[in-house]
Amino acid sequence: MESKSLPLNVIFLPHLTPGHMNPMIDTARLFAKHGVSVTIITTQANALIFQKAIDNDLHSGYFIKTCVIQYPTAQVGLPDGVENIKDATSHEMLGKIILGISMLQDQIENLLQDLQPDCLVSDMLYPWTVESAAKLGIPRLYYYSSSYFSSCAAHFIKKHKPHENLISDTQIFSIPGLPHNIQITSLQLQEGVRTRNEFSDYFDAVYESEGRSYGTLYNSFHELESDYEQLYKNTMGIKAWSVGPVSTWINKGDVQKRHNEDLVVESKLLNWLNSKPDDSVLYVSFGSLTRLPHAQLVELAHGLENSRHNFIWVVRRKDEDEGSFLQDFEQRMKKSNKGYIIWNWAPQLLILDHQATGGIVTHCGWNSILESMSAGLSMVTWPIFAEQFYNEKLLVDVLKIGVPVGSKVNKFWSSVGEDAVVKREKIAKAVALVMGSEVESREMRRRIRELGDAAKKTTEEGGSSYNNLMQLIDELKSLKLSRGLEEQ
Numbered sequence: 001m002e003s004k005s006l007p008l009n010v011i012f013l014p015h016l017t018p019g020h021m022n023p024m025i026d027t028a029r030l031f032a033k034h035g036v037s038v039t040i041i042t043t044q045a046n047a048l049i050f051q052k053a054i055d056n057d058l059h060s061g062y063f064i065k066t067c068v069i070q071y072p073t074a075q076v077g078l079p080d081g082v083e084n085i086k087d088a089t090s091h092e093m094l095g096k097i098i099l100g101i102s103m104l105q106d107q108i109e110n111l112l113q114d115l116q117p118d119c120l121v122s123d124m125l126y127p128w129t130v131e132s133a134a135k136l137g138i139p140r141l142y143y144y145s146s147s148y149f150s151s152c153a154a155h156f157i158k159k160h161k162p163h164e165n166l167i168s169d170t171q172i173f174s175i176p177g178l179p180h181n182i183q184i185t186s187l188q189l190q191e192g193v194r195t196r197n198e199f200s201d202y203f204d205a206v207y208e209s210e211g212r213s214y215g216t217l218y219n220s221f222h223e224l225e226s227d228y229e230q231l232y233k234n235t236m237g238i239k240a241w242s243v244g245p246v247s248t249w250i251n252k253g254d255v256q257k258r259h260n261e262d263l264v265v266e267s268k269l270l271n272w273l274n275s276k277p278d279d280s281v282l283y284v285s286f287g288s289l290t291r292l293p294h295a296q297l298v299e300l301a302h303g304l305e306n307s308r309h310n311f312i313w314v315v316r317r318k319d320e321d322e323g324s325f326l327q328d329f330e331q332r333m334k335k336s337n338k339g340y341i342i343w344n345w346a347p348q349l350l351i352l353d354h355q356a357t358g359g360i361v362t363h364c365g366w367n368s369i370l371e372s373m374s375a376g377l378s379m380v381t382w383p384i385f386a387e388q389f390y391n392e393k394l395l396v397d398v399l400k401i402g403v404p405v406g407s408k409v410n411k412f413w414s415s416v417g418e419d420a421v422v423k424r425e426k427i428a429k430a431v432a433l434v435m436g437s438e439v440e441s442r443e444m445r446r447r448i449r450e451l452g453d454a455a456k457k458t459t460e461e462g463g464s465s466y467n468n469l470m471q472l473i474d475e476l477k478s479l480k481l482s483r484g485l486e487e488q
Helices: 018-033 044-059 091-102 105-115 129-136 148-160 200-211 222-236 246-250 255-265 267-274 294-307 325-336 348-353 366-374 388-398 424-435 439-457 464-487
Strands: 009-013 037-043 064-069 119-123 140-144 172-174 183-185 215-218 239-242 281-285 310-315 339-343 357-362 378-381 402-404
Touching (some): 009 018, 009 105, 018 064, 018 119, 018 140, 018 246, 018 464, 037 044, 119 129, 119 464, 148 222, 148 388, 183 388, 215 222, 222 388, 222 464, 239 464, 267 339, 267 348, 281 294, 281 348, 281 424, 294 310, 294 325, 294 424, 325 339, 348 357, 348 366, 357 424, 366 388, 366 439, 378 388, 378 424, 378 439, 388 402, 402 424, 424 439
Parallel strands (some): 009 037, 009 119, 037 064, 119 140, 140 215, 215 239, 378 402
Antiparallel strands (some): 172 183
16 A cells, blocks of 8 residues: 555656757656656756756645766866766767766666666666666666657668668668658768767667667657657557657746746847748757858858848857858848847747747757747758758658758768758758748648647647556556565
């Protein structure tokens, strides 16, 4: 009877990079809002990123806390506070951050022993947590922060290796095993898939740990990619729960409050947006990890200017590495009042939800896709690395809510050669189609708005993501209860 009265105790272990961490924190908060006792394990600098939201939840009466572990900054030779992949400014620094993350395993395992959770929700990039959970006799849920589509595409490429024995890296081939004819080139696959590198073994372990997990949690929803949700379940043979879009769900009802916080910081931006007609502004953002080479920044600037549409462009300070090109461009845009440059951090949800915003240029990171979709915005797709090229295919070929700029090479950071630079003409053409009033553009907008409505409905009581979360929590409670009876 004792275990019945105690709440379900679940540990969340996010990876230290924004695209993985943000959705997992939102998911952890959803569990807490539905009666689960939640502990998030992370390092000091990473805890600071989301601690305010956790404190607010705690004050609202939910059982949620952060457990801080020590990041080995000195040991790996990093400055204090550098504990997240987004903080890397060079390949060498990136290597040190990844090494530091790999050194956290012992601390985490000791904590798991102390905390004795009923379930461990682990980011996919900690494959060793399969053993950790097995030692404790608890289920390990594999958290995948992207699409079912990308997971299925990666699985069938790994299984059938259609990219091997082709004439060239630019030869187009179809991905076998998928319900749609999806064509791609070897250059658009992750580097470690094209040719084995120092990360290939690690990703093999990640993939292998997925099949040995109790199940998978997806930040997706049934109405968005039901074909691929079903294909994933049939192919992997493990349970999967779609509980997304988690950002839309957790922020429901807080929209005005969040906007008010942003407004204090961004009144100039808001005045600019308010001065623009509805659906006339294009939002341009490449996420927190992308670094565009100088030649590409120049083409992008001219492409946006030549498109003749209003735009907001988020530029990382680290991108401005050659002369004052972007500063000069910013001055020119201020004069013409066509463009607005935001340096570093942008209140993304405020911009996406504003009635003046009519489209987005996206790197096809899954979180940005879901946020744009929830806001009903068509997308100019510009994948850079990881699974983003698969996500582009989902948007363009399956859902038909995106227009590609023609990005050709899957490469982390700015090490792409001149030949891979997307030219201004292609950028302007894609923008014109997404922001235009042609039949194709209007159809695209209609489809994305339908998906946006579905994204909101799925997390309401009785919606598919809502039901999935409730069912999962009930299942974990039953498992806890049966373990308790076994131990008696």
